[in-house]
Amino acid sequence: MIEYTWENLRRPFLLLMICMFCLKANESFAQKIPANIKVLLDELPPLHFDRGDRELLYQYSVGDLSGLSDEDSRNIIRELARRGVGTISFWRKGDKMESSMEEGVRIARIQQALGLKVVVDASDLLYGFYDGSPASFHVDHKGILYADSSFDGQKMGCPFTVHKRIPVIRSRIAAFVEAYKAAGVNIDMATADWEIDGPIEWNDAWANAKNCVRCRKNLPDINNFKSFQAVLRSMRSKLLREVYANPVKEKFPEVLITNYAVYPNDGWRYWYDYFEYPQPELPHIKDQQALYRPWYQEFTETGLTMAMPVMYTWYPTYDWYPAYSPDYRWFYNMLKVGSNAAEHTPSGIPIASFVHWHTTVPPENPDKRVQQMSRGAYQELLWHLLLRGHDLLFSWCLKEEIREEMQLLQEVYDQSLRYNEWLKNGQPLIFDVPKEESSVVSAIRLNNKVLVRRTDFKINKKPIVVNVDGVYLKIPYKPGECQVFSLE
Numbered sequence: 089m090i091e092y093t094w095e096n097l098r099r100p101f102l103l104l105m106i107c108m109f110c111l112k113a114n115e116s117f118a119q120k121i122p123a124n125i126k127v128l129l130d131e132l133p134p135l136h137f138d139r140g141d142r143e144l145l146y147q148y149s150v151g152d153l154s155g156l157s158d159e160d161s162r163n164i165i166r167e168l169a170r171r172g173v174g175t176i177s178f179w180r181k182g183d184k185m186e187s188s189m190e191e192g193v194r195i196a197r198i199q200q201a202l203g204l205k206v207v208v209d210a211s212d213l214l215y216g217f218y219d220g221s222p223a224s225f226h227v228d229h230k231g232i233l234y235a236d237s238s239f240d241g242q243k244m245g246c247p248f249t250v251h252k253r254i255p256v257i258r259s260r261i262a263a264f265v266e267a268y269k270a271a272g273v274n275i276d277m278a279t280a281d282w283e284i285d286g287p288i289e290w291n292d293a294w295a296n297a298k299n300c301v302r303c304r305k306n307l308p309d310i311n312n313f314k315s316f317q318a319v320l321r322s323m324r325s326k327l328l329r330e331v332y333a334n335p336v337k338e339k340f341p342e343v344l345i346t347n348y349a350v351y352p353n354d355g356w357r358y359w360y361d362y363f364e365y366p367q368p369e370l371p372h373i374k375d376q377q378a379l380y381r382p383w384y385q386e387f388t389e390t391g392l393t394m395a396m397p398v399m400y401t402w403y404p405t406y407d408w409y410p411a412y413s414p415d416y417r418w419f420y421n422m423l424k425v426g427s428n429a430a431e432h433t434p435s436g437i438p439i440a441s442f443v444h445w446h447t448t449v450p451p452e453n454p455d456k457r458v459q460q461m462s463r464g465a466y467q468e469l470l471w472h473l474l475l476r477g478h479d480l481l482f483s484w485c486l487k488e489e490i491r492e493e494m495q496l497l498q499e500v501y502d503q504s505l506r507y508n509e510w511l512k513n514g515q516p517l518i519f520d521v522p523k524e525e526s527s528v529v530s531a532i533r534l535n536n537k538v539l540v541r542r543t544d545f546k547i548n549k550k551p552i553v554v555n556v557d558g559v560y561l562k563i564p565y566k567p568g569e570c571q572v573f574s575l576e
């Protein structure tokens with residue numbers, strides 16, 4: 089018989105209080121975890137295979153841990169990394185600049201202590217070459233100032249005003265870089281999504297420049313589009329180099345630094361961003377209903393050290409290739425974009441690729457004919473990108489898409505860890521994208537062996553024969569598998 093005295097009840101009472109405190113603390117911790125991160129921790133399993141020194145996956149919303157203690161931040165960064173997902177520190181300007189710097193350094197310390205790469209994003213700092221002020225606008229022969237509103241309604245200005253903004257924007261980047269250096273932390277990777285700002289040649293840009301007295305004075309060959317493109321792209325590259333690549337590389341010479349959609353290429357671009365549209369009046373190549381655009385070789389002029397192509401299921405792509413099955417319409421275009429970057433990027437330059445599965449930027453009332461790419465075809469695409477030399481995968485998506493996007497990406501990434509040695513040291517051999525819808529093969533060579541992926545879009549269970557590095561290989565039908573062959 090227990091007597092209900094304080095002496096007897098003290099221990100259980102105190103234990104109960106401790107438990108309640110822990111539950112409460114845990115609950116408030118859970119509430120503080122940003123929703124996008126919580127879904128990844130809840131839904132993604134830890135990796136099954138050893139990651140070795142392969143880079144993590146990056147999801148372009150995963151980064152803000154500012155409400156959390158050092159210990160909680162460390163736990164989250166570590167748990168994300170166990171699932172193959174990295175954390176990005178998003179640098180902010182204006183009145184958030186100082187706190188963003190402190191937070192970036194705090195996260196960098198945690199990442200370094202965990203043996204992880206320090207990854208930052210400078211997009212917010214880079215914007216503002218066209219700052220919306222009349223001083224940045226074009227000027228016509230009557231002296232009237234005007235902006236170009238054909239880029240998603242932004243006030244795009246005159247390319248011959250941007251030089252005045254270089255010191256302002258460069259100083260923002262320099263301040264962050266200096267803060268990291270002073271704190272004794274590294275910057276291993278710097279990314280940016282700098283898009284609708286600064287000189288761009290598409291949409292109404294050429295027409296607006298032809299009406300501007302300042303542009304006409306600076307561009308004697310303004311009536312030649314290719315020459316207009318070359319000057320504007322070269323100016324754009326110089327901005328990236330002077331305000332972004334150079335200041336970061338000065339303090340961190342080993343940094344992998346990149347910007348969205350800037351990558352070596354074959355002189356053509358096979359996709360349009362959401363704010364761009366086909367212009368049949370300009371030089372182009374036609375492929376079924378697709379119009380491919382000439383592109384300037386900007387990469388080397390930017391000083392960037394990592395290429396960043398974009399393989400998205402842009403809504404209009406579906407109607408470009410009526411000769412193909414729904415899946416091959418998406419796959420053909422995305423592999424064409426990815427192969428172009430892979431084939432033309434020198435081997436010392438890593439390729440960090442933005443990918444997105446859900447149909448991208450559909451109109452308000454999407455046409456029911458436009459079929460979502462299947463999960464299977466998307467995952468096959470990811471395999472072919474890896475076997476063609478893409479090194480890192482970056483996911484951009486809407487909030488509500490994050491679970492499925494990251495599950496699809498993580499499954500392929502996890503399985504691909506088994507082939508780390510191939511993906512790190514192998515030589516990709518095939519960049520061809522069949523115009524005839526049938527089977528697609530990618531192959532990567534390591535010493536005398538070759539790792540092959542075969543994906544069939546038309547039913548064909550027979551072996552196919554492919555010339556791989558001068559050797560005719562008979563590749564059996566093995567859907568969803570990588571196959572290894574000897575080249576001897």
Ligand SMILES: [Zn+2]
Binds near residue numbers: 225227245246247
């Ligand atoms: Zn102008």
